[in-house]
Amino acid sequence: MGETEKRIETHRIKCLSKVKMFLLALTCAYVSKTLSGSYMNSMLTQIERQFNIPTSLVGFINGSFEIGNLLLIIFVSYFGTKLHRPIMIGVGCVVMGLGCFLISLPHFLMNRYEYESTVSVSSNLSSNSFLCMENGNQTSRPTQDPSECVKEVKSLMWVYVLVGNIIRGIGETPIMPLGISYIEDFAKSENSPLYIGFIETGAIIGPLIGLLLASFCANIYVDTGSVNTDALTITPTDTRWVGAWWFGFLICAGVNVLTAIPFFFLPKTLPKEGLEGNADIIKSDKEEKQRGEVKKEKNGITKGKYKNFKHHNLPFILYSVNNILLAFIGIYNLPPVCIGYIAGGLIMKKFKITVKQAAHIGCWLSVIEYLLYFLCFLVTCDNSPVAGITTSYAGIQQDLYVGNKVLDDCNRACNCPTKTWDPVCGDNDLSYMSACLAGCETSSGTGLNMVFQNCSCIRTSGNSSAVLGLCDKGHDCSMMLQYFLILSTISSFIYSLAAIPGYMVLLRCIKSEEKSLGVGLHAFCTRIFAGIPAPIYFGALVDSTCLHWGTLKCGKPGACRIYDSTNFRHIYLGLPAALRGLSFIPAFLILILLRKRHLPGENDPSGTELAVTKITEKEKECKDVQQNSKVLNDEEMKTKL
Secondary structure, eight states: OHHHHHHHHHHHHHHHTSHHHHHHHHHHHHHHHHHHHHHHHHTHHHHHHHHTOOHHHHHHHHHHHHHHHHHHHHHHHHHGGGSOHHHHHHHHHHHHHHHHHHHHHHHHHSOOOOOOOSSOTTSOGGGOTTSOOTTOOOTTSOOOOHHHHHHHHTOOTHHHHHHHHHHHHHHHTTHHHHHHHHHHHHSOTTTHHHHHHHHHHHHHHHHHHHHHHHHHHHTSBTTBTTBOGGGOOOOTTSTTOOBOHHHHHHHHHHHHHHHHGGGGGSOSOOOOTTOTTOHHHHHHHHHHHHHHHHHHHHTTTGGGHHHHHHHHOHHHHHHHHHHHHHHTTOOOOHHHHHHHHHHHHHHHHHTTOOHHHHHHHHHHHHHHHHHHHGGGGGOOOOOOOBBTTTBOTTSOBOSSOOGGGGOOTTTGGGOOOSSOOOOEEETTSOEESOTTTTTOOEEESSGGGOEEEOOTTOOOSSOOOEEESOOOOOHHHHHHHHHHHHHHHHHHHHHHHTHHHHHHHHHHTSOGGGHHHHHHHHHHHHIIIIITHHHHHHHHHHHTTEEEEEEOTTSOEEEEEEEOHHHHHHHHHHHHHHHHHHHHHHHHHHHHHHTTOOOTTTTSOOHHHHHHHHHHHHHHHHHHHHHHHHHHHHHHHHHHO
C-alpha cells in the first residue's frame, strides 16, 4: 500500500512539473501584465486631465514603460537562461505590482481635482455671475495670482506616474524572453506554435479585462466619496471629467502579485515534453550536450557567438525591422484577435507548416489586411459645431480657431471670459464655449439640470435656451463609428491570423542556444526604436490638432478640450498606413532570403524525435541481447544433454 501511495505522489509531482503547468502560469502572467498595460493606455486621457499636461508629455509617460524594459532586457535575455527562469518571472510580476501601486500614489497625496468651469459649485448661484451681464465683472475669471500659478504649474505629481511606469517596465522584462524560451526548450516542436498561440491569447484576454476595468473606473468620479457628486456640472463624456484612474491601478497591483505565486514553485528545468518517463535518455542527452559545449568552448566557438548570430540571422534582423514599424501602430480589436491567435497556432500544428510556408502566410495575409485598412479613410465624421471655434455664430463652418472669433456682436458687451471651457448646447444644435458666450441672461435648476434662458446668440424662434454640455453629433456620426468598428474587427482577425506564423519565423530563424537572446534583442530593438519615440511624436502630432486648450487658475494652458477631428483622423490613420507600407520592404526581403536558405534545425529531426529514435534503438538493442542470450542458453542446454 505504501509503495502505491509513493508512486501516486511521484506521479503528482511529475504532473506539476510538466510544460502545461508552466504554460498556464505564463498565460496568467501575460493576462496580468497586459491587463495593467491596457489599463494604463486607457487611463492616459484621465491622467492628462488630472495633471493638466499636454499629450506629448503623456506620450513620454507612456513610453517610460519601454525605458524600464530597456534597462534590463539584454541582461535578462542573455543571463536569464543560466538562472532559475520561473523564479525570475515571478519576481518580475511582483515588481510590476509595485510599479502599479506607485502609479496610484499621487491620488492620495494631491488635493481634490478642480475642473475648469464658469459655474462654480460652491458659488452663490442666485448671483448669476457666470451669465451675460452688461458692464458687469465676471467673478469666475481665472485668478492672476502668481503664487497660485507657481503652485499649479510646477506640481510634479505626475513624476510618480512616470517612475511607477518605469518600474512596471522593469518588472515585465523577464516574462516574454524567458517564458518563450522555456516553452521552446521543453515543449514538442509541433506543440510550440499552439502553446505560443495560447500565450498570445492571454495577452489579448488581459487587455479585454483591462478595458472593461477602465470603462468602469472612468465612469466613477476621481474624488468620489470625498465630494458631493450630485452637485457636479459635468458628465463622463465631458472633456474635463476625470475618472477614478487610481482605483484600477490598485487592482492591477494585486493581480500582478497574485500571478507571481505559482512561479516560485516551478522547477528550473523540465523533461522534454513526451519524454517524462525516460530519465536515462534525458540524462545521457544532457551529458552529451555538456560535452559538446565544453568542446565548443575549447575550439573558441562560443567566443564568436555574437558574430555568428549577426552573420547567420539576417531574416531575424529583417523581421525585427518589420515589427518595429508595425509596433508604432498597435491597434487591436480584442475578440477577433483572440480567435485569430488560436486559429493560427492550430493551423501551424495541424498542417505542420514549415518556416518558409509560415513566412508566406504571414506576409500575404498582412498585405490583404493592409489593403482592407484603407477603407477606414472613407469613414468620416465632421467636427463638433462650436461657435467661435469650428463654426461662426451664424452656424457657418470656418477655419481653425482664431482667438478674436470667440466674441461676436451678440456677446461682446457681456464681459465674458474668452478662454474658460464650460460648453453649453443651444436649441439651434450649436454649441458655445460657455453660457456667457452664448449670451444667456438667466438660469434655472442646479448641477447637471441647469437650463439657461434668454440667450442672445441663439437665434431661434423659441425662448433661445441652452443646457450644459456639447451638442450630440447626430445619427450619421454614430453609424460611421459602427462601420469603422466592423472594418476594424475584420482587419484585426486577418492580421492576428498571420501573427503566430510570423512569430514562428522569428523563433525558428534562431539557433536553440540563441533563442532567449534573440527574443530579447527583438524586444530591445522594438522598444528603443518604436516603443519609446512613437508615443512622444504621436502625442506631439495630436497636440497639433488641438483647437482649444483648457486654462489653469493662473491663465496658463492646461489639457486640450477639443480637437480638429479631420486632422486628427488623417494623423490617426495616415501615419500608421505609411509606416505599415514601409514594413513590407523587410517582409518581402525575408521571403527572398528564405528561398535558398537553410534554417537552424530545418531538415533535422526535432529534439523529441531524436530522443524517441534513441529510445527505439535502445529497446531494439535490449531485444537483440535478450534474443542472443536465449540462443546461447539453448545451445548450452543442448551441449549438457
